[in-house]
Amino acid sequence: MTQSDIQTIVTQSGKELKVHTQLFINNEFVPGNGPLIEDINPSTEEVICKVHSATEEDVNTAVEAAHTAYKKVWSKVAPAERGVLLNKLADLMERDQEELAMLEAIDNGKAVSVARDEDIAGCIGCYRYFAGWADKIHGKVIDTAPEQHIYTRHEALGVVGAIIPWNYPLMMGAWKFAPALAAGNAVVMKTSELTPLSAYKFATLIKEAGFPPGVVNIITGYGHITGSALAAHPRVSKMAFTGSTGTGRKVMEASSTSNLKKLQLELGGKSAQLVFADADLKHAAQQAAAGIYNNHGQNCNAGSRIFVHESVAKEFIDLFTEQAKAVKVGCPFKEDTFQGPQVSKAQFDKIMEYIKIGQDEGATLHFGGKRVGDKGYFIQPTVFTNCNNNMRLMREEIFGPVVAIGTFSGGWEEAVELANDSDYGLAAGVYTSDHSTAIKASNALLAGSVWVNCYDLFNNSVPFGGYKQSGFGKELGKYALLEYLQVKSVITLIDW
Ligand SMILES: NC(=O)C1=CN([C@@H]2O[C@H](COP(=O)(O)OP(=O)(O)OC[C@H]3O[C@@H](n4cnc5c(N)ncnc54)[C@H](O)[C@@H]3O)[C@@H](O)[C@H]2O)C=CC1
Numbered sequence: 352m353t354q355s356d357i358q359t360i361v362t363q364s365g366k367e368l369k370v371h372t373q374l375f376i377n378n379e380f381v382p383g384n385g386p387l388i389e390d391i392n393p394s395t396e397e398v399i400c401k402v403h404s405a406t407e408e409d410v411n412t413a414v415e416a417a418h419t420a421y422k423k424v425w426s427k428v429a430p431a432e433r434g435v436l437l438n439k440l441a442d443l444m445e446r447d448q449e450e451l452a453m454l455e456a457i458d459n460g461k462a463v464s465v466a467r468d469e470d471i472a473g474c475i476g477c478y479r480y481f482a483g484w485a486d487k488i489h490g491k492v493i494d495t496a497p498e499q500h501i502y503t504r505h506e507a508l509g510v511v512g513a514i515i516p517w518n519y520p521l522m523m524g525a526w527k528f529a530p531a532l533a534a535g536n537a538v539v540m541k542t543s544e545l546t547p548l549s550a551y552k553f554a555t556l557i558k559e560a561g562f563p564p565g566v567v568n569i570i571t572g573y574g575h576i577t578g579s580a581l582a583a584h585p586r587v588s589k590m591a592f593t594g595s596t597g598t599g600r601k602v603m604e605a606s607s608t609s610n611l612k613k614l615q616l617e618l619g620g621k622s623a624q625l626v627f628a629d630a631d632l633k634h635a636a637q638q639a640a641a642g643i644y645n646n647h648g649q650n651c652n653a654g655s656r657i658f659v660h661e662s663v664a665k666e667f668i669d670l671f672t673e674q675a676k677a678v679k680v681g682c683p684f685k686e687d688t689f690q691g692p693q694v695s696k697a698q699f700d701k702i703m704e705y706i707k708i709g710q711d712e713g714a715t716l717h718f719g720g721k722r723v724g725d726k727g728y729f730i731q732p733t734v735f736t737n738c739n740n741n742m743r744l745m746r747e748e749i750f751g752p753v754v755a756i757g758t759f760s761g762g763w764e765e766a767v768e769l770a771n772d773s774d775y776g777l778a779a780g781v782y783t784s785d786h787s788t789a790i791k792a793s794n795a796l797l798a799g800s801v802w803v804n805c806y807d808l809f810n811n812s813v814p815f816g817g818y819k820q821s822g823f824g825k826e827l828g829k830y831a832l833l834e835y836l837q838v839k840s841v842i843t844l845i846d847w
Pocket residue numbers: 514515516517518541542543544572573574575577578579582593594595596598599601602617618619620650651698701748749750
């Protein structure tokens with residue numbers, strides 16, 4: 352079944368928006384051959400609109416468009432010009448920041464103020480940051496012998512495939528598009544079937560900025576159809592993936608059984624926040640609460656496990672609970688809302704199930720744990736105490752506004768051992784007023800990012816990516832640029 356591309360939708364604030372619902376290939380919106388997908392507003396549980404989905408054939412078309420664009424046009428564009436286009440794109444996102452934020456709010460349930468001032472603002476900065484790198488990519492001459500001239504070249508990979516989740520639709524796109532395009536690659540991105548709308552608005556800005564047709568292609572569809580076809584495509588040179596560890600394994604398998612494409616996997620987490628007895632407890636409680644409740648807990652680096660020294664546990668838990676109680680849960684279109692609904696019924700059900708599991712396991716449900724209202728997927732910020740590392744609550748990624756708090760009685764070594772006792776290693780937090788404890792604990796933590804006396808503090812120039820089963824490869828910073836390049840050595844004999 353097909354439907355025309357542009358649909359009119361109305362936000363909860365009464366604003367009418369036109370949205371694209373077809374696949375974006377070669378700078379045009381084209382129908383997909385898969386089934387139409389109902390896109391649900393998680394605040395109201397109503398259908399916002401239906402979007403087209405891509406079949407394997409559509410994936411082939413998108414990859415072919417990217418391949419042709421890369422070979423015939425994009426690889427011949429001067430690096431500085433790539434930077435100009437990325438900066439233009441950032442300017443257009445800034446112009447349309449409010450509309451992009453509204454699309455994230457209706458589709459994902461994010462508070463519109465958070466989407467605008469954090470997500471989209473972060474994306475704009477990301478495109479500008481990588482625009483600056485576009486003409487600063489170079490190899491070097493390696494002096495080996497007078498009769499030889501040897502140099503390295505940092506070359507684009509060709510067609511990059513990207514699969515992104517629903518928790519940060521535009522930002523997870525930016526973290527991949529910006530370095531991939533700065534490095535000179537063409538991209539086919541699959542958005543989550545749950546949150547396709549903001550990416551299609553972004554697609555119109557790609558065209559308006561002047562990117563040649565085929566350099567950026569955006570499609571949506573189900574993971575087992577569209578995602579798996581992209582991950583297995585023989586013309587895709589690299590796959591950048593953000594999502595669950597289980598799906599990350601499938602993407603890796605697809606690479607292994609297809610063309611051994613290069614991979615970058617940004618996966619799940621169960622990040623620990625360590626609160627030492629000498630910490631500024633009020634500050635620690637405020638930071639740690641934001642560390643779990645930001646984005647409704649739907650955060651790969653959510654600080655979902657807290658270990659607090661037993662001597663200050665009661666005081667810290669009281670301060671933390673005050674923070675949880677103060678979280679404004681409600682309609683994403685109200686300017687003071689901090690937490691909207693969870694993204695989908697499946698996620699809502701999964702989180703509520705974990706809240707039950709926590710109680711069955713013997714943890715204390717200290718605060719929250721209930722649905723908010725009777726419509727939409729809203730959940731109270733929830734605090735469990737008396738938790739230990741044997742509990743599923745402490746070991747499994749819940750991806751919701753649920754924190755599990757346990758205690759330790761010894762020094763930093765014990766706290767770090769508890770934090771490191773996890774299959775994951777994405778991030779960690781350390782709260783202490785002692786510089787030596789901060790450095791020793793940070794160095795010993797098996798995590799890709801460690802925040803000291805803060806949490807969730809991102810900067811476009813600072814790399815982010817996990818240890819252990821949280822994945823590999825870095826996003827952001829110069830490290831991310833290198834993920835989208837390959838190095839060639841050219842060895843020449845001057846006289847022969
Ligand atoms: N680390 C992170 O940022 C994220 C972690 N998650 C975790 O995963 C849980 C489940 O959420 P889901 O949306 O189901 O995550 P998911 O990992 O299944 O989905 C992420 C993306 O992968 C695609 N996908 C699914 N199956 C695929 C396959 N076989 N081949 C290629 N692509 C595929 C999806 O369509 C989506 O675009 C969450 O509760 C959370 O624990 C989910 C989203 C983001």
